[in-house]
Amino acid sequence: LTADPNTPFANNYGNSESIFSLENSATNNPSVNGALASQYLGRSLIAISPIIWNNPSWLATDKRRGTNLVTVKSGVYYTNKYKDTSTLSDASPLLRYSEVLLNRAEAKARLDDATYLVDLNAVRNRSLNNPSTEQYSLFATKAAAVNAILTERRIEFLAEGLRWNTIHRLQQDDVAPMSGIPAKYKNGAAPVAADYKIGTPYVIKSGDVTAIPYSDYRYVWPIPTLETSANPTLAAQQNPGY
Template sequence: MSLFNLKIKGLKIFILLLPVLGLFACKKDFLDNQAELSIPESRVFETPARILAQVNGLYSSAKIGSLFGGRYQIYNDIRSGEFRNRTSNVVTGFGVYQFTNDPSDTYIEGFWINGYLTINRVNKFLADFELAKNQGIVSDQLKSQYIAEAKFVRAYCYYALVQMFAKPYTQDAGASRGLPLRLKAQTDSADNNLKSGTVAQVYAQILKDLNEAEVALPASYSTSVLNTTRAHKNTVAAFKSRVYLAMGKFPDVITEANKIVSATAPFRAATGVNHTLNADVTKVYGNGAAELENVFSAPMSATNAPGTQNQLGYYYNAGNIEYFLNQGATGIYNNPAWPASDLRKSKFVLQYSAAWHILVKYSNVSPFTDWVPLIRYSEVLLNLAEAEAEAGSLTRAEELVKAVRQRSDPSYTMPAFTTKAIAIQNILLERRIELLGEGFNAPDIQRRLQPFVSVGAGASIPYTDSRYVFPIPTSEKLTNKIVE
């Protein structure tokens, strides 16, 4: 097995690249495959199956509950004012909810650690795969594809980290302090000290990885499961539309989204995986459902659940109800733009008690096996709509938003997009509804430099406030003496 030590944040961590969870194998029974557990590191590239296992391990690392299997979405949503806390539980983000988390918060530190852990796994894979003695085990095309998948995973991690731990790119075109850009494998503590790059430098690396990945990735895979759980060309285009939106580079959003969105309704990807909206929004969530809408998902199973107190259903649904919907004036729940006729309200919101309305998108109970949506086609349509409103056609922007809205509520009459201001207002409202509970509200607030209207803090938090983004963890500063 590929086993190495990484000393980071004062901890010696043993990193296993082989996917003992077996989440992304190629066969039908991929959720139950058993990994080889006694392979020397020198032999992990000896067979095609072992090489694939290394790639699968990168996805498995990214999808754990403390990273993209739950915590990323939760932290971004509970800051945004759409939810109210029920339990005052520090383990489940109460400090984040109140904007009182500080550099010593071990749960935020866990997100940082696992983000960089996954990045280092990518770096180690890239270095070892390039130097593997057994050349010719897989074709050059497949080797390029595996490298591309690794770079996609690294870019996905860096985007999340820079969004959560650094000021928005749109504040100063990325001139502010970003993150340490670790692009070489760490196998000991020798290279712990590394200054943070700027936000712009981090985004430049994200786009470099994505552009290189897009060239080498396949247009599609052999099964719908693989099309949803591994990166392909359309996955990269969809994700780049998100990255460019975060940077406020609207023409680039249009360029990337147009790769997978037709010029007119009904909107659909013309090449590769034929992504489109699922006609029935209630079929979008669950276990591997709606593969044409779910561009990229983190699969879960009974033996590979997100883990204790990380699961989205545990937080929002009847698993534990850590957070229920904010029914006050600032929450989306009672906004007139979200009437009861909308299926996303009548089917995804449940009145649990007289005081509590809860989000039930994630309907599975323990062990919470709902697949976690990471990129959906509806997001891409809304990314494109916003970019069109800012730098393109208001008419097309309106049609894109209508496609998303009327899928769930055909009777709703949306205001005509006669001005950019009206268009942007309605697009942002639609994002709050469509992407509720999926980790988008905080990034949307941040890239627009809007204040957090915090229920937990009982205050408005402007982008100039130090609480606007998470501080770099204390433990990172203890082992990285020159990080800012």
């Protein structure tokens, strides 16, 4: 791990923590319509959700809330992980060593191996103001430990594209189960600055995106039209509901 959680993004081609990233450059990038720096920062199309921003496990003094990694526009918070809004050359992170540690921490917790705490705190502590008093101690139950690790993943990998895979992985899990897709903060409109309250859990309200249960046909996406148009047999086997 790097000592500072910002280093993998301030120096994303030359740090010790980034294991596998997708290269971009000034002449070879997804353009303003797809580059991470453009979507998250330059055009401010994707804000940090108040659901995770307000999570009490994300301490107010955590360095991952600092200006190196977060920018504020009109009271709304956006990730500053992808910093090059001019030439869009930021590498897209696919695997960092912090994920290796949190993967191992979760596996250990599920096996009732108390050394999970070493890996969890290794990632968490570098971002804390006072690790000696703010670090985690052993949790009373396996479920509590796994859920704390999953929350740490959401904080650590904010805007790195890992949340969706985690949602799918945990469907009907035996320790930290999820059922379907959780409710989300509203889409398609400017976020409300007053909804950002550190330490006060956000409550889903009218206008937000409602949850989709695991039994709902929308949980499984349709087979693309490009495929069904070319294959009548496949078209007849389209997923239910579509």
